[in-house]
Amino acid sequence: MVHVGIVGVGLVGSELLSQLATTQAKRLKVVGLTNSRKMVVSENYAPLSLTSWQQSLESSTTASDLAQFVKYMSSSPEHAVIVDCTASDAVSQLYPSWLSAGVSVVTPNKKGFSGSLDLYKQIESLAANLGGSTGNNKPLVYHESTVGAGLPVLNTLADLVKTGDEIQTIEGIFSGTLSYLFNNFSSLAADAKKESFSSIVKVAKELGYTEPDPRDDLNGMDVARKVTICGRLAGLDLDLSTLPVENIVPEPLQAVASADEFMAKLPEFDDHFSKLNEDAKKDGQVLRYVGLVDVKGGNSGVKLIRYPASHPFASLSGSDNIIKFTTKYFPNGLIIQGAGAGAAVTSFGIYSDLLKIQERVEGY
Template sequence: MLNVAIVGPGLVGGALIEQLVAHAQSSRFTTLPISVVGLINSKKMALSATSFSAASLGQWQTAILGDSAQPADMDWFANGLAGLKGATAVVDCTSSDVIAALYPKWLSWGLHVVTPNKKAFSSDLPLFQEIKQLSSSPRGPSVYHEATVGAGLPVLSTLNDLVRTGDQIIKIEGIFSGTLSYLFNNFSSPDATQTFSACVAEAKANGYTEPDPRDDLNGMDVARKVTILGRVAGLEIGIDTLPVENIVPESLRTVSTADEFMTRLPEFDSHFSDLNAKALQAQSVLRYVGFVDGVDGNSSVKLARYPLDHPFASLKGSDNIIAFTTKRFPNPLIVQGAGAGAAVTAFGVFSDLVKISERFGCTSSVDSSKF
């Protein structure tokens, strides 16, 4: 049985709980040897030596983290997990760098880590290297973070397979942001008619952007994903030295509110329209992409042109697309699909938990009403 504790059961963590409950209650599946024993958020926590029931997990906000829950204490919580019998995985569903910095401690206590949190793998290189070293033993604690790039898409697992089998990574190129994918798929196409500011407003209204769209347009989320891919590929890449094109107009980077930014963004529609017109004149479209250069190390994040017959040009909606060019795959190996959203991100986390349970030979001892 794999004990599982979820840190930060918000959108993604909540979706993960829903998927675990649905799986357990479906007669179509064999019961997984996964037991949810702990939940903790910024205010409250609950830890059990036995499984929470599917019924209580279905109402976890009140049944588990309700009024009777203890005040949150992360050190106490992790210590309690380390004392449980059998394999135990901590699922970090936060975006906190403070929580990410705890991974080495958790690993040293024998806890597995599964997370969609990009911070530990894209911030300071020494932290990444320490985590990698502590999780390097075949039978020791492991770290799985498939969902940090591409949500539920098999991006990191594909890259890991290429690296472990000795392939040479020449280039990884991709559209890694669901927000920027949606934005430029709608703005830059032969039949598009909307202005750039109108596309941003539509994306914001449909929930594709952060509350402040500048947090998407500055490229830093893509930069973190490029950094993770580069490091997994064996490059000593750092987000602080990675060239990143910030497409937020310079005079709007310091305005105090998102509302003011949105109000003034139409002032720059002509700039983006000119870029788009030049691309279309060249039978191309604009796409916001990340590059990992496995040969010369010239990785970057930028707005680039792609010809109309390129796979990146035909992308629809908010999909991600990642192309791996390697010695074995000179014609790129392409992974494409939904790369954002709580459900697909939770799926990526769920699949990592299944991998740990299989890797460590966890066996089920509970019926379909529990985990």
């Protein structure tokens, strides 16, 4: 039996609860929920209803208090896990205290694994599965959904490292947003529509593929966080603050006051993006926005790169992610591809991590 507490019940948190309810997860019992305003914990660790949890939380008179929530979870008679479904840096700073209290952590929150290297190493030292002291009741940390949502990227990387394979490079299109933008903007297909970059960004924003301010996608920092996470798992002490990142937001638009102003002025730079695309096409290549972990060469970074038609990244479509591991055992590359964004696949990744903890705790 594993007792689960969920911090953040927005899009991802509510989808996770829906998936748990649909599959009737018998060995995973949700005993606590909290958002930024209220929290609800069950009496005597009885499972909360997965169908009426919204009413329970809304009618709760208990103000959100993470310290009390963690105290409740750490007093559980069963193995306790807190699922952090927020994107909060402040919440991720609390992971060491949760682990020190014996509570495992599952999260799609990238902040704790891509921010301060000191925080990352502290988390690593306290988690039994990341190099900390081992034992049946020791806390665990799983964060598969921080890279590629539900794709088995980090699990595969961890297996490669643990089995003694030598990672040479990890190269990938880590952003569903940037995948969609450049798959539609830069294509060698004969029937490809010739659309301006700004019009594709506009459609992506309307479809909900981008952040409310698309500059938060185009500046490359989300990809940089994922590169940092992969690099650290591969054994590099990558630092987000020093990682080379190509910001493709035109410089005059980087400081404009609002997303609306950015969108209004972006068409002024369509010629710039069109020239990049046409220059690539003349050489039979396409543009892709890529993150690179270069274990051997030390050239990790995030940038816009040209690829020939024969490259797997060139034929990508939609908003898929694609990650290629080049290693001693896989010199021609091991490729993982699929949907890498969205509440459903992110929650799938979280659910999978919870099952890993359950299986480990229960010994099968």
